[in-house]
Amino acid sequence: MAESASNVAEFSVSEISFSIKKTMEDAFGYVRVRGELGRISRPGSGHIYLDLKDDRSVLSGVIWKGNAAKLKIRPEQGLEVIATGKITTFPGQSKYQMVIDALEPAGAGALMALLEERKRRLGEEGLFAPERKRPLPSLPRVIGVVTSPTGAVIRDILHRISDRFPLHVLVWPVRVQGETCAAEVANGIRGFNALQPGGPIPRPDVIIVARGGGSIEDLWGFNEEVVVRAAAASDIPLISAVGHETDWTLIDLVADLRAPTPTGAAEIAVPVKADLMSMVDDLSRRLSSGLQRLVTTRRTELRAAGAALPAPHELLALPRQRFDTAxxxxxxxxxxxxxxHRSAFQGTGARLSPHLLARSTQEARLRLTQLGERQHRALGVAVAQKRQGFAAQANRLTPHRLGQQIVLGTERLNGLSERLERAYGLGLAKRRDGLFTLEKLLKSLSYKDVLARGYALVRDDKGQPVRSPADVASGATLSIEMAEGVLNAVAVGGEAPAPRPAPKAKKSTPPAKQGSLF
Structure with a gap:
């Protein structure tokens, strides 16, 4: 088969790469680019590799070691800067980049400004307060890890826990980057807290939220408010191990403890089993040694105390001497x-001879006879006196004398009754005359008589007398009381009418005023 003829020039890969490099350097020999610093890398060579980004694009940049030492500011992630340099390509990777000669600040980046505003607002709510931090359990039985199940982070954590103190580890798989990262991490924290103690799935004693390092965009899911609030509401102590030691996110501020790396979180969460066993052995040896020293000390003290005590025969010598003396x-x-006692008995026996007893008995009988005679005479005198008193009372209580006393009492009672009736009649007449006098006085002072002569009493809607036309507003409700009834009226504005002259037919003393009269 014949080869197809073509007049298009052929280039090698290097030729086309360097041709593109020359074209870009000629077209963009000197540019100033404004953007936000993203990923920043400082390898051991002294060069600085970074990303300039805005809301739509990312531009890679490099600052060579010589220019990096002359920079006036230290490049930090999230800082908005103006970079001056040229656009070139890196043929080894078919990518273009900006070689930066100078760097000057242009203000805080959008992401960092948003992060600082969110940090301030959540801090004002007290979510970052130190008093909310809880201590970690010294020896947890179950550890829950919220991280990606496929990354190196979970392997490092499991390896470190296995080396230090093998125990039960539960992994809640989540995405640690991307749009769904924040929701999945928050669900993982809430899910571990929802586990019931003693259930089929053990409840963790400590939660570790872990992720490897990255740019602020990669770690942004851990700055979301839903993650921060889920961590703050966790009843289980939480360790944040997001990024490297220089990275920080909002979950680091709300967590009970921040670990510099995921491996460091595993080291913080569990102790070293060998160290614990060594410590227990050491404490056991110290306890055994201490008990042995204590027993030895007490035995020595007991022997010393026993040596200081006197012999038993010496203790009993003095009591034995006192016993012999007694x-x-x-x-x-x-x-x-x-x-x-014999002398006292003989004296008492001498006083108890039959002759003396007979004489004492005779004297007692004589005294008893005398007392009986005196009592008999006193009883006769008392009976005679009572009999005389009863006779006198009987004489006073004869029917004739009782009748006289009843007649005298009846006459006295009748006299008192007549005097009471006369006094009652006089008092009643006096009270009646006083009542008539007060009635006449009340009638003469009452405003009813004044109303009967053609006057009227005007009251406002509260029932108070109206004393002046100035006290009545136009449209006010009035009550006009006359001799034969009450008339309701409404006030109309205008000048008060001239008072009418009083009738001259009859003169009378005006009564006391009871409100305004018209």
Missing amino acids: AGRLEHALTVNTRS
Whole structure:
């Protein structure tokens, strides 16, 4: 088969790459670009690699070591800057980039400004307050990890936990980057908190939220408000291990503890089992040694105390001597006591001879006879006095004398009754005259008589007397009381009418005023 003829020039890869490089450098030899600093990398060579970005595009940039040392500002992620340099290509990777000669600040970046505003607002709510932080359990039984199940982060955490203290680890798989990252992380935190203690799935004692390092855009899901509030509402202590040590997100501020790396979070969450066992062994040895020293010390103290005590025969020597002395005195005391009691008994026996007892009995009988005679005489005198008193009372209570007393009492009662009737009649007449006098006075002072002569009493809607036309507003409701009834009226504005002259037919003393009269 014949080869197709063509007059199009052929280029090697290097030729076309360097041709494009020359074309771009000629077209963009000197440019000033404004954008927000994204990813920043500082390798050991001293060069600085970074990204300039806005809301739609990203431009890679490089600052060579010589120019990096002359920069007036230190490039930081999120800082909005104006970069001066030229656009070139990197043929080794078929990408274009900007070689930056100078860098000057142009204000805070949009993402960082949003992050600072959200940090301020959530901080004012107290979500970052130190008093909300809770201590981690010293020896958890179950650890929950919210992270990607396929990345190196979970492998590092599991490996470190396995090395330090193997225990049960639950992984809640989530996306750690992208639009759904924040919702999945928040659901993972809430899901672990929703587990019931003692259920089929054990409830974690500590939660670790972990992710590897990245730019602020990669870590933005952990700055979302839904993640921060879920972490703040967690009843389980939470460790934040998002990014590297230099990275920070809002979940780091609300978490109970921030770890510099995911591996560091595993080291914080669990102790080293070998260290614990070594510590237990050391404490056991110290306890055994301490008990042995204590027993030895107590044995030595007991022996010293026993050596300081006197011998048993020495302790009993003085009491034995006192006993011997008391025994010797007891015999003499018994003899003296017996003699004393014998003397007292003999004296008492001498007083109890039959002759003395007979004489005492005779004297007692004589006294008893005398007392009986005196009592008999006193009883006769008392009976005679009572009999005389009863006779006198009987004489006063004869029917004739009782009749006289009844007649005298009846006459006295009748006299008192007549005096009471006269006094009651006089008092009643006096009260009646006073009442008539007050009635006449009340009638003479009442405004009813004045109304009967053609006058009227005007009251406002509150029932108060109206004393002046100035007190009545136009349209006010009035009540006009006359001699034969009450008339309701409405006031109309205008000049008050001239008062009518009083009739001259009859003169009378005007009564006391009871409101305004017209």
